[in-house]
Amino acid sequence: MPTALITGASAGLGRALATELATLGWRLVLTARGAARLEQAAAGLPNHAPVTTIVGDVADPEHRARLVSRINEFGRLDLLVNNASTLGPTPLRPLTALSPAELSNVFSVNVIAPFALTAALLPALTASRGVVLDISSDAAAEHYPEWGGYGASKAALDHLTLTFGVENLDIACYAVDPGDMRTDMQQAAFPGEDISDRKSPSVVVPALLNLIAARPPSGRYRAGEIAAHAAARVGATA
Numbered sequence: 442m443p444t445a446l447i448t449g450a451s452a453g454l455g456r457a458l459a460t461e462l463a464t465l466g467w468r469l470v471l472t473a474r475g476a477a478r479l480e481q482a483a484a485g486l487p488n489h490a491p492v493t494t495i496v497g498d499v500a501d502p503e504h505r506a507r508l509v510s511r512i513n514e515f516g517r518l519d520l521l522v523n524n525a526s527t528l529g530p531t532p533l534r535p536l537t538a539l540s541p542a543e544l545s546n547v548f549s550v551n552v553i554a555p556f557a558l559t560a561a562l563l564p565a566l567t568a569s570r571g572v573v574l575d576i577s578s579d580a581a582a583e584h585y586p587e588w589g590g591y592g593a594s595k596a597a598l599d600h601l602t603l604t605f606g607v608e609n610l611d612i613a614c615y616a617v618d619p620g621d622m623r624t625d626m627q628q629a630a631f632p633g634e635d636i637s638d639r640k641s642p643s644v645v646v647p648a649l650l651n652l653i654a655a656r657p658p659s660g661r662y663r664a665g666e667i668a669a670h671a672a673a674r675v676g677a678t679a
């Protein structure tokens with residue numbers, strides 16, 4: 442049974458992706474810090490999906506070791522989704538107002554955790570010719586005032602993702618910019634603002650599934666472009 446580990450699976454994009462993978466019959470290992478919300482997300486999955494929830498912070502090496510240990514018990518991993526992320530302190534602030542400790546925390550969650558999980562799970566991923574899906578941001582490539590810490594962490598994540606890709610040719614490694622989504626993180630970035638014009642995270646999921654299924658070369662992709670390419674392919678064969 443294809444098996445996926447999704448970090449940050451209790452809300453937003455991670456939860457939406459877990460829902461679709463469950464529908465497709467995947468076995469899921471889901472993690473987030475808040476136990477109640479994670480259990481609620483797991484209980485709401487369709488098809489009585491085989492799901493394991495492991496509560497914890499991806500920045501905690503002991504928690505990561507528990508995740509890796511559970512995957513190794515299964516003996517299979519087809520998809521690692523490094524989705525859990527932090528903006529750092531909010532309201533977002535200029536770099537001069539960000540302390541080294543705060544920036545370090547952002548990197549612990551957004552860079553070190555995906556790096557460590559990918560490295561530890563490489564044997565399982567290689568055995569299944571699996572996929573690493575690292576959720577990036579436009580802030581990795583653009584420079585917005587007050588987004589410097591988060592943006593630098595996503596740029597570093599992209600770099601690690603693409604390097605894992607060229608160093609491990611039996612797996613596919615994707616850094617995907619999902620675009621703006623109507624989630625808790627987006628609301629935290631824009632406190633008090635009406636974010637109802639942003640798309641639901643469920644709108645992004647088909648693009649992620651297309652990427653996994655089509656398996657283009659490892660690289661950085663924008664979710665909107667993946668969907669467009671998939672539509673073009675469907676049109677060409679119709």
Ligand SMILES: NC(=O)c1ccc[n+]([C@@H]2O[C@H](COP(=O)([O-])OP(=O)(O)OC[C@H]3O[C@@H](n4cnc5c(N)ncnc54)[C@H](OP(=O)(O)O)[C@@H]3O)[C@@H](O)[C@H]2O)c1
Binds near residue numbers: 453455472473619
């Ligand atoms: N929303 C956007 O507009 C947008 C735009 C570009 C990129 N992104 C990226 O898309 C991804 C998903 O974001 P989202 O908007 O869906 O976020 P979200 O709705 O706020 O959900 C974040 C999820 O991650 C978990 N999480 C947060 N910190 C964690 C940690 N240290 N350890 C384990 N789990 C943690 C949260 O649960 P707990 O709090 O219980 O841990 C929750 O399940 C992120 O990588 C984000 O950077 C989002």
